[in-house]
Amino acid sequence: MNIGEVAERSGLPPKTIRYYEDIGLVRPQRSGNGYRAFRESDLHKLAFLGRARALGFSIEDCRTLLDLYEDEGRESAQVKAIAEEHLAVIDDKIAQLQSMRGTLAHLVRSCHGDDRPDCPILSDLSGSGSRS
Amino acid sequence: MNIGEVAERSGLPPKTIRYYEDIGLVRPQRSGNGYRAFRESDLHKLAFLGRARALGFSIEDCRTLLDLYEDEGRESAQVKAIAEEHLAVIDDKIAQLQSMRGTLAHLVRSCHGDDRPDCPILSDLSGSGSRS
DNA sequence: CTTGAGCTTCCAGTTACTGGAAGCCCTATA
DNA sequence: TATAGGGCTTCCAGTAACTGGAAGCTCAAG
Numbered sequence: 293m294n295i296g297e298v299a300e301r302s303g304l305p306p307k308t309i310r311y312y313e314d315i316g317l318v319r320p321q322r323s324g325n326g327y328r329a330f331r332e333s334d335l336h337k338l339a340f341l342g343r344a345r346a347l348g349f350s351i352e353d354c355r356t357l358l359d360l361y362e363d364e365g366r367e368s369a370q371v372k373a374i375a376e377e378h379l380a381v382i383d384d385k386i387a388q389l390q391s392m393r394g395t396l397a398h399l400v401r402s403c404h405g406d407d408r409p410d411c412p413i414l415s416d417l418s419g420s421g422s423r424s
Numbered sequence: 425m426n427i428g429e430v431a432e433r434s435g436l437p438p439k440t441i442r443y444y445e446d447i448g449l450v451r452p453q454r455s456g457n458g459y460r461a462f463r464e465s466d467l468h469k470l471a472f473l474g475r476a477r478a479l480g481f482s483i484e485d486c487r488t489l490l491d492l493y494e495d496e497g498r499e500s501a502q503v504k505a506i507a508e509e510h511l512a513v514i515d516d517k518i519a520q521l522q523s524m525r526g527t528l529a530h531l532v533r534s535c536h537g538d539d540r541p542d543c544p545i546l547s548d549l550s551g552s553g554s555r556s
Numbered sequence: 557c558t559t560g561a562g563c564t565t566c567c568a569g570t571t572a573c574t575g576g577a578a579g580c581c582c583t584a585t586a
Numbered sequence: 587t588a589t590a591g592g593g594c595t596t597c598c599a600g601t602a603a604c605t606g607g608a609a610g611c612t613c614a615a616g
Binding site for chain 2: 336339340343344346347348357360361363364365366367368369371372373375376378379382383385386389390392393395396397399400403404405406407408409410411413414416417418419
Binding site: 426427428438442457458459460 | 561562563564565
């Protein structure tokens with residue numbers, strides 16, 4: 293398989309696939325003409341990576357997960373630990389975004405948004421300590 | 425004021441303040457010894473930036489907001505538009521994270537997490553189409 | 557006069573790609 | 587057979603917003 297087909301079947305752009313090879317996540321063979329020659333197992337790995345990335349795992353987490361996937365003697369506890377840690381990170385991010393969202397939504401609501409210059413959003417940013 | 429005091433009073437690290445000067449967000453004067461000499465107005469700007477960044481505004485948004493803040497003839501509608509756009513971005517991010525969170529939490533719950541190798545998390549990532 | 561903290565600049569690294577340029581390879585068609 | 591195109595290759599640079607670290611100047615205290 294050439295990279296184009298793998299890209300289509302895995303849903304990853306060719307650039308990303310080449311990048312994943314650069315950083316050692318996949319090791320496709322090469323044809324005589326220099327083209328990458330992907331096996332089904334490479335495609336499988338790339339699809340795995342695509343799903344893991346879609347769940348927000350970092351590249352390094354993905355590398356570890358892939359290693360565990362290929363390690364018949366793994367302990368599922370190791371996988372679960374990574375997932376739980378990642379879940380905690382996601383929860384932190386959500387909490388932070390919701391906090392921002394709260395403040396920002398309040399400010400947006402309080403701004404009349406017309407042609408006049410006075411603006412509670414800017415007042416707040418400039419430090420008028422009116423925390424409601 | 426030297427950078428150390430400004431850092432303390434604004435809550436921004438010195439490195440960040442120098443970076444903000446590099447990209448033209450603040451323009452402190454210089455003392456004879458080459459040290460940056462910040463005025464109160466610079467400190468005020470930096471605090472403004474700190475708050476805007478804490479709300480998740482991009483640096484370019486911050487630049488625009490700062491310009492609007494200093495423009496006496498601004499229309500509050502311009503500010504509100506930026507804030508609303510940013511709010512929409514935040515909402516998208518939250519939605520995406522919550523979607524990840526849902527899938528991931530489900531997977532974590534379904535993994536026994538012991539010394540055995542079988543793991544629903546890896547099964548899912550590897551593409552066993554068991555979407556429950 | 558020395559010591560140490562604080563300041564300076566500059567370079568490199570972070571994350572995970574993405575865009576673009578220059579150029580080879582392969583196939584189909586005129 | 588010549589050529590046009592699309593796909594493939596590598597390499598370099600850029601993204602966002604800093605952060606770490608090195609080398610070296612400045613200043614105040616003892």
